[in-house]
Amino acid sequence: MDFSFSDEENILRDNVKKFLEINLKPYLNDIDKNEKIPINFFKKAGDNGIISPLIKDEYNGSGLSFIDAAIISEEIAKIDTSMATSVYYLLNTSWAYILQKYGNNKLKKELLPEIANGNKFIGISSTEPSGGSDVANIKTSGEIIDDNIIINGEKLYISGAVEAKNNHGGHLTLVKTDKNKGHKGITMVYVPADYDGIEINKLDNMGRMGISTTSIKYNNVKINKNNIIGEINRGFYYSMDGFNHARILVAAACNGLSEKILNDGIEYINNRDAFGNKLSDFESIAFEAADLRTDIEMVKLLTYKAAYLADINSNDLYLYSAMSKLRAPQISMDTVKKIMMWYGAYSYTKDAGIEKSARGIFSYLVGAEGALNIMKLIISKSVLK
């Protein structure tokens, strides 16, 4: 068992760090305040092969591994601690991966090079107003008529729809093609966000302001059957595969954020005077640092194991990605909360910059990429069988 990163992985991390320092860091205040990541960032990240790094060479991608993708996710979250850029990246990476794995050649040739170079965004449209966890019971319909599939219904809390509309991207969308077959009656279709009959409305979110969360209404949206991913009525399975992979990158982003916030906190307590000592001289605070460092190390190991299992196509991936998604956001929230306590009143100002991390992390506690109880459901089924 070898726990070290390869030379290539270390070089990738260094290069990503340098790239982000120059191309993302200067815009951070803007991202949270003006609710927009500069479009140039995606293009430059595309030029550097890191905006959807699992896309293969044959589609002009960089063909990196899941471990590489997790490294990039960690580094992005260390810079943009609001989580907005991480969300854009992880959706674009994991759902392009699903398109690459199950899509037909024509669709892949049309979309993947554009996603790889940062010109198009791709996301997932699954959750509906009646609920997100119970995917089998979605209501949005897909009726196949001749060469088309006609979509009617509504999705809610969908990330990146405004961005997709602005750059001619779209979402892998789950529709019911057989009402009587539960999860075996769901088909996945690539739906461009700028098609006729699509109405997108931005929600007023509490965090990760740089990427939109929206409702999407589909009113007789006519999509060519070529946009169907894989086989009709297999969409549920493709989406579960996608979530298993996306959760690795969610966890990696949370871990990157936790590490950055803890490091900043340690620097602060090493310099802050109280009662004639540094804050870090007080054992109650030093022990919190010890606990957090241990928790972060633990969940990083779990997450990189999940990434490794993805790279070797292991059947255990679903379990490890669920465990990573269960723990990483909770450890991030704990880290943010404790470091806010260390900062005292300073943490409550926007100048400190830490409150936006709390707002961002909360999205993963309440549901994004799968609610925590759903992770427990997945894990307990495996543990008890």
Ligand SMILES: Cc1cc2nc3c(=O)[nH]c(=O)nc-3n(C[C@H](O)[C@H](O)[C@H](O)COP(=O)(O)OP(=O)(O)OC[C@H]3O[C@@H](n4cnc5c(N)ncnc54)[C@H](O)[C@@H]3O)c2cc1C
């Ligand atoms: C910021 C943000 C961005 C999002 N982006 C996307 C996106 O891009 N695409 C997309 O499709 N969705 C997206 N979602 C939606 C996300 O997938 C859902 O929030 C998630 O699936 C949970 O669905 P729900 O919110 O409807 O909660 P529900 O399914 O109604 O669940 C509510 C609560 O009940 C619990 N619960 C549900 N079932 C069980 C059970 N069987 N046992 C025990 N507890 C249970 C859940 O854990 C949760 O705490 C996003 C969500 C957020 C917050």
